[in-house]
Amino acid sequence: MKKTLLVISTAVMVALAAPAFAGAKQDAVMDHYKKLAKGSFSAERGKAFYSAVHTGGKPATPSCTSCHTKSPTGTGQTRANKPIAPMALSKSPDRFGDLKKVEKWFGRNCRSVLGRECTVQEKGDFLAFMYSQ
Amino acid sequence: MSDISLISGANHGKASARGVRIWDLPVRLFHWGLVAGVSTALVTGFLAEEWYLYIHNWAGYTIAFLISFRLIWGFFGSKYARFASFIFTPKETIGHIKEFARGNSAHYSGHNPAGALMVFALLAVLLLLTVSGVIILGGQENLGALAGFVSFEIGAFLVEIHELLAWSLMLLIIAHVAGMIIESRISGENLARAMVTGNKKDASNQPITMPVSTIVLRAVVIAAIVGGAGFALYQKYSAVPASGLVKLVPNETYNSECGDCHYAYHPSLLPRSSWQGIMANLENHFGEDASLDAETVKSLSAWLNENSSEIWDTEAANNLRKVSPKAPLSISETPYWQSRHSEINKNVFKQTNIGTKGNCIACHSDAKTGRFDDAAISIPPPKPNT
Structure with missing residues (x-):
């Protein structure tokens, strides 16, 4: 009986596993972007966006990886030498739980790296990638 | 004998x-x-x-x-x-x-x-x-x-x-x-x-x-x-509280909004005019985009205005009130800062455990209090690259 329950619950978890590490707050933030988006989000696209070298932003920061390291699980560093906790939800489970803060950082960093605001699609893909890591 | x-x-x-x-x-x-x-x-x-x-x-x-x-x-x-x-x-x-x-x-x-x-x-x-x-x-x-x-x-x-x-x-x-x-x-x-x-x-x-x-x-x-x-x-x-120090009410917003990226500079380290100049141009904050929503900017500006160097009688506040005319928003460009750090090799600031002149707290362990006691200074030895 117990075994059956375990099998069922595991199956349910796997089925729902799209954002494996996200809590209720993170889900709410994702829902916000989902409502604004036309299509669905892809962690794969988010990964490519994270690693890409962009133009149009500040020369010192052409990529997310400039400060956040090549892997979203790495500890980054600000220009003023403060550590930046990993972006991956598996490492920083409290991240992306506050929409205002998420928007603040998308605003600053998209302008610095891309020289423009990010689209809803880019933001959603980026979050999907981070939620999966 | x-x-x-x-x-x-x-x-x-x-x-x-x-x-x-x-x-x-x-x-x-x-x-x-x-x-x-x-x-x-x-x-x-x-x-x-x-x-x-x-x-x-x-x-x-x-x-x-x-x-x-x-x-x-x-x-x-x-x-x-x-x-x-x-x-x-x-x-x-x-x-x-x-x-x-x-x-x-x-x-x-x-x-x-x-x-x-x-x-x-x-x-x-x-x-x-x-x-x-x-x-x-x-x-x-x-x-x-x-x-x-x-x-x-x-x-x-x-x-x-x-x-x-x-x-x-x-x-x-x-x-x-x-x-x-x-x-x-x-x-x-x-x-x-x-x-x-x-x-x-x-x-x-x-x-x-x-x-x-x-x-x-x-x-x-x-x-x-x-x-x-x-x-x-x-x-x-x-036991009598030091006359030069003001009882500073901790500001969580300041500590997180400013302290997320850099050592949250003690408000006694710059005069009002400099703090207001900084808060008015967060979009280009020493080369970084540090923009904040208007409400947060307003509350932080008010707090900095109330607690700027003018109300402190510490060694740091007294000396750092004279800002550089060329760079009035920068602490490390003040004449006093420059003269006090003139004997330190430039490479020391580039050490991985210091990184920048603005990282006061890397060497001044009491930077958060604004005291900057001589006895609290300790330049960390360079960390070998791993």
Whole structure:
């Protein structure tokens, strides 16, 4: 009986596993972007966006990886030498739980790296990638 | 037997190879303790890095204790320790110095008139040095017994006088040692050795007569009174909150919004005009986009406005108020910051565990309080690249 329950619950978890590490707050933030988006989000696209070298932003920061390291699980560093906790939800489970803060950082960093605001699609893909890591 | 002779107060005039007892043990301990304290204070004051200040302070407290003890011992000590035994008229003193200059010196068992003058001069200069030192410590550093009572301005003013006194002290020490050597030559008595053993060889000297037990008992009582009173006064007055520091209400918004990217600079480190300039241009914040929503900007601006350098009387606030006309928003561009960090190799700031000039807290462990105590400075050793 117990075994059956375990099998069922595991199956349910796997089925729902799209954002494996996200809590209720993170889900709410994702829902916000989902409502604004036309299509669905892809962690794969988010990964490519994270690693890409962009133009149009500040020369010192052409990529997310400039400060956040090549892997979203790495500890980054600000220009003023403060550590930046990993972006991956598996490492920083409290991240992306506050929409205002998420928007603040998308605003600053998209302008610095891309020289423009990010689209809803880019933001959603980026979050999907981070939620999966 | 020889051990006893060192602390023996009197040997009743018996001329022996050991000589006759002139300087009691407290006088000798005072003298050599003072040599140690003054040497430490001079080296840490003139040569050592800022963060040796606390050793300088301890040397100062030791000196203050010793001279306070000596001033009392001058009334209760054995014969030659008493001020009454070496107070001479100006005529006597001038006469002695004149003779001394010609290479003659009348015989004195204790201090001769020139030596006596030196004792009083040294005591006076050391008294002024310790008093001015405690005032400076309270005014400039907001530390010590007078932190709650002295303004930065008074402390800064007395620094000059403290330094002048220290130079005078060094001249006096040179004259004291030179006079001692010359007098030793003239009299054939090794005076430095006499201050170690307490004895003079010349049997014509009148020995001290106070019994050892009396000397020890009196010295212990006086030392306990001086030490206890000093400690009690220090405890009482150093408990008064430092006058230069303001009670800062912690601002969580400031600590997270600003402190997420850099050490959250203490608001006392810049004047109002600079903080307002910074808050008005967060879109280009020293090359970074640090934009915030209008509401947050408004609340942080108000808090910085209320707590800027104008309301603090610390060393950092007083000196950093003068900003660079070219870069009025930057702390590390202020003339004071630049001069205080001029001796630090540029590569030190690039160390992985420091990174930037703006990372105050990497070396100033008390940066969050705005105190920036000299004793709280510690440059971390470079970390090997891993």
